[in-house]
Amino acid sequence: MRTPTVRRRILAALLALGALGFPAVASAHPLGNFTINHYAALRVSPSEIHLDVVVDLAEIPAFQERIRIDVNGDGDVSEAEAGAARESECTALAPSLELQIDGARADLSLAAAGLTFPAGAGGVPTMRTVCEFVAAVTPSLAPGASITFADTSSAERIGWREIIVLGDTVGIAAAPDSPLPSSIDRSARLTAYPKDLLAQPLNEHAVAFTVTSGGQALAGFVAPDAQPVGDDVPSTTP
DSSP, rough: OOHHHHEEEEEHHHHHHHTTTSTSOOOOOOOOOTTTEEEEEEEEEEOOOOOOOEEEHHHHHHHHHHHHOTTTTTSSHHHHHHOOOOOHHHHGGGGGEEOOOOOTOOOOOOEEEEEEEBBBBOOOOOOEEEEEEEOOSSSSOOTTTTEEEEETTTTTOOOOEEEEESSSSSSEEEEESSOOOOOSSSSTTSSSSSSGSSSSOOOEEEEEEEEOOOOOOOOOOOOOOOOOOOOOOOOOOO
């Protein structure tokens, strides 16, 4: 049961969030305080596909999620609560990430997860979830293999949606009747939204491509804002 003090804190936060809706108040989040923003980078090698997924919740959806994560109901999300929720957030997201190889859905294994709350408008937190998945490929990808990926989560919500594809010792070619996926990270993993695209944000829900022979080797990637699954160190809440 929430105490009167906690209820007052929640009321104050709701009033602050309500104030953010007036046009005269500048939005801290570049795309607006109601948005849910998505980023996915696929790193494709012959033996595995690494999936780097980031979900950036602006102030109002983040506030709603923090209430759920605040399991002891004290009006705040502790490091322990955030640490306990980081893997479950990614586990809940996984069914909405549809990776298929030659028409068969690939199994995604969660390798690392992160959950933080960067400050937004008026100090009201936003919420950043980072999920690192790996799909093992057996047998190895052969030239001509067809790959599709779709992120169906929060499909009804407005926001930035970006998908990039990188080949690691393989080439990436366009699938029939599909454009070639971008290999350029335009938002720096949802940390620096391009100002010239804010009026018409990216809206990429799915990509399709084929694998070709050749391709340069990529440098190793470790998400700076995710911890390996099973790591006992709790996530922090800036």
